[in-house]
Amino acid sequence: MADGGGRHSRHAAVRRRSRVWPILLSLALVAAAVGGGLYLHHSSQHADDAVGTGPSTPAVDLAARSAAVTKVLQRRSQAVLTGNEQEFVADVDPTDTKLVARQRTLFANLRQFGFAKLAYQQLAQQYDDTIAQKYGPSTYLVAVAMEYQLRGIDLVPVRAMLGYTFSRRANGSWLLVSDSDLDKRLPRGSHEEAWDFGLVLVKRAPRVLVVVEQGQDALANRFVTMSQNAVQAVSKNWPGGWNGSGVVVALDDKVVRGADYSQPKNAEDALAMATFVYRTLPGEVTGEGERADSYVVVNPNNRGKVDTRILAHEFTHVATAPYGPYAPRWLVEGAATYIEFLNMPGQKDLAIGQYRLDVRTKYLAKATALPADATFFDQAVSSYPLSWLALDYLFTRFGGTEVGTLYRELASLGVTQKDRDRIMLEHLGMTEAGLFRALKAAAAA
Numbered sequence: 001m002a003d004g005g006g007r008h009s010r011h012a013a014v015r016r017r018s019r020v021w022p023i024l025l026s027l028a029l030v031a032a033a034v035g036g037g038l039y040l041h042h043s044s045q046h047a048d049d050a051v052g053t054g055p056s057t058p059a060v061d062l063a064a065r066s067a068a069v070t071k072v073l074q075r076r077s078q079a080v081l082t083g084n085e086q087e088f089v090a091d092v093d094p095t096d097t098k099l100v101a102r103q104r105t106l107f108a109n110l111r112q113f114g115f116a117k118l119a120y121q122q123l124a125q126q127y128d129d130t131i132a133q134k135y136g137p138s139t140y141l142v143a144v145a146m147e148y149q150l151r152g153i154d155l156v157p158v159r160a161m162l163g164y165t166f167s168r169r170a171n172g173s174w175l176l177v178s179d180s181d182l183d184k185r186l187p188r189g190s191h192e193e194a195w196d197f198g199l200v201l202v203k204r205a206p207r208v209l210v211v212v213e214q215g216q217d218a219l220a221n222r223f224v225t226m227s228q229n230a231v232q233a234v235s236k237n238w239p240g241g242w243n244g245s246g247v248v249v250a251l252d253d254k255v256v257r258g259a260d261y262s263q264p265k266n267a268e269d270a271l272a273m274a275t276f277v278y279r280t281l282p283g284e285v286t287g288e289g290e291r292a293d294s295y296v297v298v299n300p301n302n303r304g305k306v307d308t309r310i311l312a313h314e315f316t317h318v319a320t321a322p323y324g325p326y327a328p329r330w331l332v333e334g335a336a337t338y339i340e341f342l343n344m345p346g347q348k349d350l351a352i353g354q355y356r357l358d359v360r361t362k363y364l365a366k367a368t369a370l371p372a373d374a375t376f377f378d379q380a381v382s383s384y385p386l387s388w389l390a391l392d393y394l395f396t397r398f399g400g401t402e403v404g405t406l407y408r409e410l411a412s413l414g415v416t417q418k419d420r421d422r423i424m425l426e427h428l429g430m431t432e433a434g435l436f437r438a439l440k441a442a443a444a445a
Helices: 044-049 062-082 087-088 097-113 130-133 217-237 264-269 302-307 308-323 328-341 350-361 381-397 400-413 417-428 432-444
Strands: 028-032 115-126 140-150 158-168 174-178 200-205 208-215 246-250 270-278 290-298
Touching: 044 264, 044 350, 062 097, 062 140, 062 158, 062 174, 062 200, 062 432, 087 097, 097 115, 097 174, 097 200, 115 270, 130 158, 130 174, 200 217, 217 246, 217 308, 217 328, 246 308, 270 308, 290 302, 290 308, 308 328, 308 400, 328 381, 328 400, 350 381, 381 432, 400 417, 417 432
Parallel strands: 028 270, 208 246, 246 290
Antiparallel strands: 115 140, 140 158, 158 174, 158 270, 200 208, 270 290
């Protein structure tokens, strides 16, 4: 998604959406909130107490520590790839039975995903006196990048973020003593992955991966079928085609990746959210991070309302996520809704002609401009239909190839309104204001 901001802008979630057709009542969110940079500093409550290697701290050979922890991380990634659980937990504090149990659950989850690539990389050391006092003077609190590629799913390697706390053993080796001390400092949307919760069930099909709670086989099968049909629909209908994959996370947890269904409006209204997957993490190269893809996270309160069309809407966001963050909201949501409403497997064809008339009568007649980014979600009841109408017009008049090219350029280069107007004029011969006038003229005709 995009809000048109600069490098360090925050990306807000789509709050609410309601359709005019009762048979299609839904809300689809596209979001991944990213906060702060990659290099995480002192938490506010401990900022004054944060310490480095002060006089009371035993001397640490930093190069030796880095090499030793790197070996631990390498053993863990290799253990997942080869299926060696004992090796995965070999460097975990054996006296912390809860931590060991969590790590065994994590291992069991990771093994189901089918990684073509998996590696962990140390990033920046963090400092927190409270944690150092808990684990001792050799405490090493570090942000870690998890680089991975799901076989048959991710087109390129992607990165997530986590935090580990290590402590030095008497024999000089390093032991993992916590995997959660940094959780509250990590950028939103770049951690809390589907494998980080309780035991899960992963089911696959060509270009589809679905994650549910362990034991929910029927739910997984339903989502696999819907996802396959939705992937087929987007691949067929998106300009230039789409060769990506659909990942659907439908867990009981309300906060997964960039999706937060603990928020009242999201919990009540939202059905699903496409959350960004990063090629580079937020703050690593750009403030927002460089997007590679998106995974769809379903609202646990509304799983029964999700259908193939809603997944096709979300997978359209997945297909366009790599283009960039700057496309206007009416284009982002209008394109996804346009694809959603097309004919597709397993879904009844829709009365598009009648819907077009309804939108013109109920919403366009009262509007004075295309939906604005700043108020899009506050006025979602009208914003979504008007955005669909704009894309319906563009696809009909200019064709899919031109619409796809326009989307790519606006998403990558449409930082300011001046940029958007220039790009629109180059491709369509009209600005956003001109497009709105064209919609009015078409309705009048």
